[in-house]
Amino acid sequence: MEFVINYSLFLAKAVTIVAAILFVVVGIIAASSRAKKEQDGQIEVTLINDNYNDHEQALKAVVLDDEALKKEAKSLKKKQKEDKKKQSKAEQEQKKRIYVLSFDGDIKASAVESLREEISAVLTMATSDDEVVLRLESPGGMVHTYGLAASQLTRITKQGIPLTIIVDAVAASGGYMMACIGTKILAAPFAIIGSIGVVAQLPNFHRLLKKNDVDFEMFTAGEHKRTVTMFAENTEKGKAKFVEDLEDTHELFKSFVTEHRPQVDIAQVATGEIWYGKRALEHKLIDDIQTSDEYLMSRRDDSHIYAVSFETKKTLQEKLGLAVSYATDGVVDKLIQRFGGNQRF
Template sequence: MGEWLSDFGMFLAQLLSLAVIVGLAVVVAARLRGEGGDEARLKVEELNRRRGARTRRLRLAASEPGARKRLAKAFRREDKRQTKAGKGRSGKAGGDGDEGEARPATLWLLDFHGDIRASGTGRFAEEVSAVISAAEPGDEVVVRLESAGGLVHAYGLAAAELDRLREAGLTTTVCVDKVAASGGYLMACGADSVRAAPLAVLGSIGVVAQVPNVHRLLKRHDIDVDVLTAGRYKRTLTVLGENTEEGREKFVEDLERTHELFKRHVAERRPGLDMEAVATGEIWYGSEALEKGLIDALGTSEAYLVERMASTRVIRVRLEPPRRLGERLSLAVAAGVERALLRGAEALDASRWLKR
């Protein structure tokens, strides 16, 4: 009898293993089949509901066991009342053929995390287009912006996309929790209002470029490099060829011209700024930036959104590009490695305080 039970248990284990393998194969095949399309998905989330649900959970957890049922019933009654009120408004709006009541003002939330190439600009542009098509007069658009700047032309395009919101007649607010410097500030200054955390980094209204040159090293080893151009200033500075004083002067002239365009862009959008004082390439922290006029208010994006939720619907809009299985796996591995490195760095830092 015991031998039979053992064989039967082994059979069940093998059957279960086979089912798991088949299930995994089906899931992988379905994902691979679904990854054939390149269409990004637009994710829309009402943050008021998420915050309300979390607040209720915390209130229930903090209440006495005897009061928990009464509180849960009160929440259910409130939900029913809000549902009836919503149905009543929708029925009135469509029942008599009139325009009905205008919907309450909405705050649309977008995020922009910029790298040196501002590679998220394409996604950001599509999100801006989606919001402009759905927004109504009186709505506000908040952009949570984080960028230390990068390529001039890349951030020029990103700033132009943010300008589209103002041109569409929408109130715009940029919230900076960490950094909006150089190209990041080029974008931020286009908003009607700029808010920043007290120690967020802002400014860096300047232009920088550096070009290494190994001409003398090559010359020392009798290696000649010919740089052939058509046009006097087609190549001002080179990496391999010999640079001339005329080329350096032209290169600096181009930097100054770019800086002037940067300053003009900022001055047009924030006319009250003392450009000579702030366009030095320096950075300022939030409280200092407020004194300089680079921003309008101090505060974190979370604090501002919570404040606005009291009277406004806050809807987050995010365009998620499709990710292939290989890309998801590589991102997971990269995230794991990054976590391991961070933990190692934290352990090393903490070890200084643990020595006796």
């Protein structure tokens, strides 16, 4: 009997502890959800010049001896005094401002939600004397979402503000649609540029369903409401219409590039091919070979360089989901490295 009583007390304590933990977890989740509703995110601004200066001083502190450091500090102080004499305070503050944005595109161009907030923030301050630099990375994706992303960039050029697009790795298809908005396009020597093409693909299970005596019925109003599907039998007429739609989208894409990069021979480049940086320069798809780091470092002395980003607050559920995603991506990457057939350089 004593054992039963002790066990019951132990069980009650365990249930109480578990209930308390669940209560705390639910409270955190609810609070996170409320915080997200109250404020989706905020603009964060960092002066990149300070980062460069900090890196320089950290390196000098290790590389130079004490005597060299003192000499360096004395020389720097003298230079600052000379510069101050040459320029008034107003002139010093009137240095060109460069606003640096980043776009890391996926197939849905999801980053456009942050990009639109960043551009809205920059446009409250930027003038035609300033410059916006976009570090662009994208393999392309959906037509309508990348069309929206490109439209967001035109907000900058319509204000007469110079827009420099820099591609360090890839700006393909929809990515290049965004890039061609730039007043100037720079790319790393082996960055992938293009293609100016359109692709669509889908499997068809009609024969499999037919083999297993499964009927698939589709009812539509409008001759071309559905042209090709995954389960019904696709007709030659439907396929022809689908290809026609792709060609029309391709023509729109070519017209868009021609409008913003008239120097490009569109008939020569709109073949669906991709070009590495140096070849893209030959075809005038870009204006120069330069990485984003090289470009920004070259401007650190004559400009105030600001990194602008829109940071969203993640809920507990999103953080847990992100951790699982990272773990899964690691496994997938290893499988691709072992068994994938993609070219590697």
